Amino acid sequence: xxxxxxxxxxxxxxxxxxxxxxxxxxxxxxxxxxxxxxxxxxxxxxxxxxxxxxxxxxxxxxxxxxxxxxxxxxxxxxxxxxxxxxxxxxxxxxxxxxxxxxxxxxxxxxxxxxxxxxxxxxxxxxxxxxxxxxxxxxxxxxxxxxxxxxxxxxxxxxxxxxxxxxxxxxxxxxxxxxxxxxxxxxxxxxxxxxxxxxxxxxxxxxxxxxxxxxxxxxxxxxxxxxxxxxxxxxxxxxxxxxxxxxxxxxxxxxxxxxxxxxxxxxxxxxxxxxxxxxxxxxxxxxxxxxxxxxxxxxxxxxxxxxxxxxxxxxxxxxxxxxxxxxxxxxxxxxxxxxxxxxxxxxxxxxxxxxxxxxxxxxxxxxxxxxxxxxxxxxxxxxxxxxxxxxxxxxxxxxxxxxxxxxxxxxxxxxxxxxxxxxxxxxxxxxxxxxxxxxxxxxxxxxxxxxxxxxxxxx
Amino acid sequence: xxxxxxxxxxxxxxxxxxxxxxxxxxxxxxxxxxxxxxxxxxxxxxxxxxxxxxxxxxxxxxxxxxxxxxxxxxxxxxxxxxxxxxxxxxxxxxxxxxxxxxxxxxxxxxxxxxxxxxxxxxxxxxxxxxxxxxxxxxxxxxxxxxxxxxxxxxxxxxxxxxxxxxxxxxxxxxxxxxxxxxxxxxxxxxxxxxxxxxxxxxxxxxxxxxxxxxxxxxxxxxxxxxxxxxxxxxxxxxxxxxxxxxxxxxxxxxxxxxxxxxxxxxxxxxxxxxxxxxxxxxxxxxxxxxxxxxxxxxxxxxxxxxxxxxxxxxxxxxxxxxxxxxxxxxxxxxxxxxxxxxxxxxxxxxxxxxxxxxxxxxxxxxxxxxxxxxxxxxxxxxxxxxxxxxxxxxxxxxxxxxxxxxxxxxxxxxxxxxxxxxxxxxxxxxxxxxxxxxxxxxxxxxxxxxxxxxxxxxxxxxxxxxxxxxxx
Numbered sequence: 011x012x013x014x015x016x017x018x019x020x021x022x023x024x025x026x027x028x029x030x031x032x033x034x035x036x037x038x039x040x041x042x043x044x045x046x047x048x049x050x051x052x053x054x055x056x057x058x059x060x061x062x063x064x065x066x067x068x069x070x071x072x073x074x075x076x077x078x079x080x081x082x083x084x085x086x087x088x089x090x091x092x093x094x095x096x097x098x099x100x101x102x103x104x105x106x107x108x109x110x111x112x113x114x115x116x117x118x119x120x121x122x123x124x125x126x127x128x129x130x131x132x133x134x135x136x137x138x139x140x141x142x143x144x145x146x147x148x149x150x151x152x153x154x155x156x157x158x159x160x161x162x163x164x165x166x167x168x169x170x171x172x173x174x175x176x177x178x179x180x181x182x183x184x185x186x187x188x189x190x191x192x193x194x195x196x197x198x199x200x201x202x203x204x205x206x207x208x209x210x211x212x213x214x215x216x217x218x219x220x221x222x223x224x225x226x227x228x229x230x231x232x233x234x235x236x237x238x239x240x241x242x243x244x245x246x247x248x249x250x251x252x253x254x255x256x257x258x259x260x261x262x263x264x265x266x267x268x269x270x271x272x273x274x275x276x277x278x279x280x281x282x283x284x285x286x287x288x289x290x291x292x293x294x295x296x297x298x299x300x301x302x303x304x305x306x307x308x309x310x311x312x313x314x315x316x317x318x319x320x321x322x323x324x325x326x327x328x329x330x331x332x333x334x335x336x337x338x339x340x341x342x343x344x345x346x347x348x349x350x351x352x353x354x355x356x357x358x359x360x361x362x363x364x365x366x367x368x369x370x371x372x373x374x375x376x377x378x379x380x381x382x383x384x385x386x387x388x389x390x391x392x393x394x395x396x397x398x399x400x401x402x403x404x405x406x407x408x409x410x411x412x413x414x415x416x417x418x419x420x421x422x423x424x425x426x427x428x429x430x431x432x433x434x435x436x437x438x439x440x441x442x443x444x445x446x447x448x449x450x451x452x453x454x455x456x457x458x459x460x461x462x463x464x465x466x467x468x
Numbered sequence: 469x470x471x472x473x474x475x476x477x478x479x480x481x482x483x484x485x486x487x488x489x490x491x492x493x494x495x496x497x498x499x500x501x502x503x504x505x506x507x508x509x510x511x512x513x514x515x516x517x518x519x520x521x522x523x524x525x526x527x528x529x530x531x532x533x534x535x536x537x538x539x540x541x542x543x544x545x546x547x548x549x550x551x552x553x554x555x556x557x558x559x560x561x562x563x564x565x566x567x568x569x570x571x572x573x574x575x576x577x578x579x580x581x582x583x584x585x586x587x588x589x590x591x592x593x594x595x596x597x598x599x600x601x602x603x604x605x606x607x608x609x610x611x612x613x614x615x616x617x618x619x620x621x622x623x624x625x626x627x628x629x630x631x632x633x634x635x636x637x638x639x640x641x642x643x644x645x646x647x648x649x650x651x652x653x654x655x656x657x658x659x660x661x662x663x664x665x666x667x668x669x670x671x672x673x674x675x676x677x678x679x680x681x682x683x684x685x686x687x688x689x690x691x692x693x694x695x696x697x698x699x700x701x702x703x704x705x706x707x708x709x710x711x712x713x714x715x716x717x718x719x720x721x722x723x724x725x726x727x728x729x730x731x732x733x734x735x736x737x738x739x740x741x742x743x744x745x746x747x748x749x750x751x752x753x754x755x756x757x758x759x760x761x762x763x764x765x766x767x768x769x770x771x772x773x774x775x776x777x778x779x780x781x782x783x784x785x786x787x788x789x790x791x792x793x794x795x796x797x798x799x800x801x802x803x804x805x806x807x808x809x810x811x812x813x814x815x816x817x818x819x820x821x822x823x824x825x826x827x828x829x830x831x832x833x834x835x836x837x838x839x840x841x842x843x844x845x846x847x848x849x850x851x852x853x854x855x856x857x858x859x860x861x862x863x864x865x866x867x868x869x870x871x872x873x874x875x876x877x878x879x880x881x882x883x884x885x886x887x888x889x890x891x892x893x894x895x896x897x898x899x900x901x902x903x904x905x906x907x908x909x910x911x912x913x914x915x916x917x918x919x920x921x922x923x924x925x926x927x928x929x930x931x932x933x934x935x936x937x938x939x940x
Contacts (some may be wrong), residue, residue: 027856
């Protein structure tokens with residue numbers, strides 16, 4: 011009889027296990043030693059590096075002024091790295107004036123040349139780190155070296171080159187990216203391109219705006235997205251071309267840009283986009299209209315509240331909530347649409363944004379009271395009964411509680427009556443129960459007298 | 469009889485060797501991937517991403533069933549995350565304790581009637597609550613179906629962001645965890661459909677106001693052994709598989725999914741025991757059926773701290789449930805095995821899980837039993853038997869120490885020398901006695917799956933505050 015480990019016919023596993031035991035034991039010892047050694051060496055290295063960093067920071071002014079010659083630190087494995095890191099950190103936060111001496115130092119000390127050489131002749135991570143370092147230096151001489159890498163076969167390297175150009179942050183640095191994009195020779199994730207281009211055109215959105223209409227269909231959506239990110243009220247140019255672009259994505263971005271730039275005809279253009287055939291263009295336009303808070307757009311936003319797309323409806327509600335003091339009119343227009351979903355979306359957003367408690371508090375203001383009361387009655391119709399009862403029972407101001415109680419009693423809402431009856435079962439205090447009984451009696455009385463305007467389902 | 473013993477011994481030898489060699493291969497891959505990830509991180513500016521308007525919004529889904537001990541701390545930690553666009557949705561899954569009351573008390577919840585469309589069917593949603601102190605918090609109160617998946621589906625219905633992050637209610641996320649886990653999405657938004665982060669053991673660690681203050685190793689041996697197990701599973705296993713786009717499990721304790729893809733696959737399967745595994749396998753199935761180019765990624769540095777069972781009874785129940793869930797998913801998707809349509813998932817990932825995860829307890833128990841019988845009957849050379857035992861023990865220990873090395877090389881969370889010494893010491897106890905125990909628990913899970921038992925059993929929680937208080 012032969013068995014696996016008797017070593018006669020099945021030699022291999024037997025020998026293998028014999029060999030494997032010392033080999034595995036050796037592996038364990040190596041791993042344990044590596045952990046312990048690494049801890050010790052790492053601690054020593056970090057201590058050593060911290061000391062040298064401290065010394066370099068102390069001598070920083072002398073290093074920058076080249077009083078300490080670059081040869082003394084440039085070729086040192088730790089010092090060279092530390093000086094470059096400090097320099098790059100300073101360049102990241104430096105203004106235009108502070109940047110000049112720092113750039114001069116990078117040029118004269120040899121740090122720039124070293125990084126350019128790394129980009130051109132090194133491989134792997136060294137090259138990729140050099141690309142980012144060159145970008146952070148923001149020196150025009152570094153651009154050609156980075157551009158050479160844009161056509162590299164390795165996509166990870168191209169991504170770092172694009173990020174490097176993005177870090178330079180000038181429209182000139184974006185030119186090579188745009189050229190390659192136009193010719194379709196750049197393979198890089200859209201998100202990376204978008205960030206890089208946004209960095210390059212921040213503060214120069216007008217230049218980008220001029221360029222977009224000339225671009226191909228493949229590039230225009232990307233550039234339009236970037237424009238929407240970087241545009242501000244100082245951006246000049248004709249946005250109507252973008253708003254009437256054949257590509258829906260460009261039109262959607264135009265809506266965002268219009269909200270950021272706010273040209274005189276912004277509201278009119280956005281209202282046109284809010285009636286676009288593509289839902290996401292309507293969505294962007296509605297959001298933008300909410301940012302403009304122009305009373306002329308109220309009707310359009312109420313129409314959007316009845317949109318076939320749920321997201322557009324929700325955003326329209328969010329936009330409408332921003333119109334302070336117009337609550338009565340907004341509710342009136344919404345009720346006129348006879349769309350229950352629209353009213354529910356509006357009331358939900360009013361609740362979510364804390365506007366219903368604000369309206370309740372405004373009951374104490376005699377001037378606003380009539381408008382507020384009509385708005386609250388509409389909110390009640392839209393399904394805000396629970397929150398209103400809750401506010402009525404727990405509001406700290408007894409005058410407001412009284413006004414709200416009268417308002418609720420006057421509403422004659424049958425749905426409210428049911429809810430109040432349910433509420434009364436779970437109420438704890440005797441006083442609250444008494445008040446609820448009063449409200450139920452009044453609601454029963456008024457429900458015979460008042461007939462609220464019916465709201466039909468969409 | 470002899471032939472059977474012979475075959476069984478032979479099988480066990482190659483089985484152990486194969487299993488450990490695969491793990492050794494994954495360890496080597498993971499070291500390379502981790503180093504590359506660190507290089508990549510060096511070029512990323514997380515602080516800029518933190519404020520970037522280009523980051524996609526994320527809804528965090530927190531299913532909570534009787535979590536009154538830790539829910540407030542957890543929600544506080546989720547709301548404090550560094551992420552520009554965030555929404556936290558807590559799903560109170562029919563809790564019998566004061567979970568909802570504690571949330572109401574701490575976050576001033578108000579009942580609301582916001583629009584809730586039940587796109588994925590769930591048990592009755594009793595109400596929706598918004599926080600008046602932080603409008604990013606939404607609480608969905610629903611009837612319990614006894615399944616986490618159902619709660620997650622309710623959260624999915626209420627979510628409004630393009631990405632959802634499923635997190636356990638007893639978990640604490642590090643402040644930048646969400647930002648880090650979204651890096652693959654940010655780099656390749658078209659292809660990445662799901663991404664997972666690392667889950668670490670919170671037992672013993674000091675938590676204050678939902679934030680990790682001091683990382684320490686737990687005191688109980690059973691907890692330390694789980695620390696090593698988690699390190700090995702995540703730092704070696706998940707990372708290695710993800711590198712080849714072979715990951716079929718993203719932990720339900722911390723994972724991000726594209727919402728449109730989740731809706732395509734119909735959300736979590738509400739009858740699934742291992743809903744996280746089931747979801748990822750179905751994502752693979754549906755996207756491969758459609759011939760789409762996609763990626764399921766894993767990022768090793770976003771950390772989710774979670775409480776692990778601190779007694780054998782709870783641990784046994786948890787492991788049996790995991791095994792039951794695995795069996796359920798693998799059996800349902802058996803048609804994917806060696807099916808060319810499912811490519812590497814059908815040829816590599818699933819066969820591995822069948823062979824080295826699902827039937828592992830059976831093979832191990834059978835193999836060890838026959839080997840002991842053979843040794844007792846004198847049919848087996850005792851020298852080689854001892855040699856094999858030693859080899860199995862040392863190889864398993866080598867892999868466990870390898871995961872500690874990886875942790876030490878990269879993330880370096882356990883700074884204290886004593887913690888490191890204990891961690892390494894317990895590596896020598898993982899193969900024996902922990903692994904045989906685990907095998908028995910998993911065998912129980914297999915038995916449950918054969919009997920069709922699929923009830924959800926919760927592990928006993930100590931809660932963060934008491935736990936850290938006990939230690940410090």
